[in-house]
Amino acid sequence: MQYPIGIQDFASIIKGGLVYVDKTALVYDLSKTKGVYFLSRPRRFGKSLLVSTFKYYFEGRRDLFKGLKIDALEKDWNCYPVFEMDFNDSNYLEAGALEDTINYYLTKWEERYGVEPASSQAGRRFADVLHRAHEKTGKPCVVLVDEYDKPMLDVLDTGRKATADGNEQLLEDRNRDVLKAFYSVFKLADADLRFVFLTGVTRFAQVSVFSGFNNARDISMNPKYDTICGISKDELDSDFASSMAVLASTLELPVDEVRRQFQQKYDGYHFSTGMTDIYNPFSLLNAFSDGDLKDYWFASGTPSYLIRLLNHSDENIQDIIGRTYEAVEFADYRATVEAPVPMIYQSGYLTIKGYNREDDEYKLDFPNHEVASGFLAILASGYFHTQRPSNWATKMKKALHHGKPEAFRSLLNDFLASIPYSVRQGNGEKSHERQFQYSVYLIMRLIGSCRDTVYREKASSHGRADCVIETPKYVYIFEYKLDRPAAEAMQQIHDRGYAEPYAHDSREVYAIACSFSSETGTISDWEVSRE
Structure with missing residues (x-):
């Protein structure tokens, strides 16, 4: 199989014989009703490919859809004038960059349909183009906007400013106002529109940018469209069965084990109350292509x-x-x-x-282990003021995997001792306790892997253990105290039966009582009991 990694053009995928997961039934369903639609999904989740699919469908390119679900559904294959905008290709950190992008598209469309600009306002210019296109073709227009929110996300919380009409304002506010005025075209040109579809990562601007037009339908949390981007479990089983077998052979693992690791690492996205499991398509395709299980999505860039x-x-x-x-x-x-x-x-x-x-x-x-480990590593780097907290986590993970709680204690203590005093400054006992809880929480979550499970405050019949780590061979039950004897924590583990759920577990179970010192920021007392 050939995988369309980095290819977002529907025609290129089909003509190149690359793997395509058929989403065209949903495209057909969504396109049947006139309106303005919005879809929010994370980056690299297939939004651009979806926009491209709409483009070729509304252009009447039936030749590209032969054998796909929509081929049996659509009978007319009308050709509409399509206006596609992609805000993802520009950097909007400089004042005027957004206006330049919009002007580029408008100028191109005005030349195509022979429109002389009668206004300097972008929204009015776009409305005139849409009206002329409707007149010339006899068909209402389709507008597709990919990554509508990037001009605002680029400058969000940067403090960058712009001057417009002699007034200085934050660039994020300026870009929002420009887009709001531009998108008002959907109200002005309603009679000339057949279908409008916008994608983006965030919906935060909905209450401001989208107020320029009425009746936008947000399908982001509609269970009907859970699978319109990403790869569902059924699609993984049906479209990638051979890929899974090849990967299992490459990794020298049973197919069921590869499927389990796939699920823990790349699955787990839910976009509605339907709770349909969706796999990250970028990571999944890269894993099949490389024959490995890496953190592809997270490594591709944190916003x-x-x-x-x-x-x-x-x-x-x-x-x-x-x-x-x-x-x-x-x-x-x-x-x-x-x-x-x-x-x-x-x-x-x-x-x-x-x-x-x-x-x-x-x-x-967190949706899955890939996201959790990457995100927590970034948070830990900032919180602990160290560049590679994951290095410590890797060593501590090995100690737990080999049943060496004392080695784990030594590594944890060394790591805590390396944290600057400024991180653990606080006012009062509760502040110190909160900081230690958060420090340990970050460390424990970083220790987790596809083979491990980390629970925070795992419930038993009589209470909640502060932390439980399950590895393939060992289970570790942690209870923490601040400036109190470790014996108190061990007594609590036993009195409240934190180990009872593992009474018939074949793995070795350790109870670990850990006391931290608010003065030194390290472990002051420690007890281990093999249950």
Whole structure:
């Protein structure tokens, strides 16, 4: 098989005989109703390919769709004037870059349809082009906008400024206003439009940019379109069965084990209450192509806007993933320094992991191990002021895999001793305790791998253990104390039966009581009991 890595043009994939997961039934379903539609998905999830598929479909290119699901559904294959905009190819850190991009597209379209600009306003110019195209072709127009939000994300929280009409304003506000005025065309040109489709990573601008037009339909959390981007489990089993067998042979592992590691590493995205499991297509295709299981998606680039936002936030990740949310809290509004959750979720670093229908509440967590390990490594680098906390985590992981809790203690203590004093400064006992809990949480989550499971506050019949790490051969039950004897923590493990769920487990089980010193920032007392 040949895999379309980095190829986002539908025609190139089909003509080149590359692997294509057939999404055309959903394309047909969505395109049947006139309207303005918006889809939010993380980067490298196939949004651009989807836009390209719409383009060729509305251009009537039936030859490209032979044998696909839409070929049996569509009977007319009408050709519409299509206007495609891709904001992903430019950098918007400089004032005027967005206006230049919009002007480039408008000038090209005006030349194509013989329109003399009658206004300097971009929205009005676009409306005139759409009207002329409708008149000349006799068909209403299709508008496709890919990565609509990039002009704002590039400058989000950078403090960069622009001057317009003699007034200075933040560049992110300027770009938002320019796009809002431009997108108002969808209201002005409603009679000339057949279908409008916009994609982006974030929906935070919906309350401002999209207010320029009415009746936009957001399908991002519609269960019907869960699989319109990404690869579902059924698609993995049907379209990549031979690829999975080849990969298993290359890795010298059973197919079922490769499938399990695939699931832990690349699966786990949920985009609605339907809770349909979606695999990251970029990582999956790269894994098949390379014959290896690496962190492809995360390594392809972490958005700088997200790092800027988190650097200014007072929230830490263990608090964010340890609670439930109403949809409005993470899906519908712009993230701020005080509330970064919407941006983290919409960017794909968190996903829906549970839904309570009765209370209409969602639980968020990392989608899979690839995202968790990469994201936590970045957070840890900033929090601990060290470039490679993952190096320490790798050594500690090896100690746990070989059943050496004392070696683990030594490594953990060395790591804690390396943390600058400024990181653990705080006012009062609760502040110190919170900092130690977060430090240990980051370390423990970094230790996790595809073969391990790390639980925070795992419940038993009588309480919750602070941390449980399950490896293929060993189980470690941790209880922490701050400035208290480790014996108290060990007594708590035994009194509350934290080890009882593993009574019939074939793995060796260790109870570990760990006491931290707020004065030294290291382990002051430690007890290990083999259960």
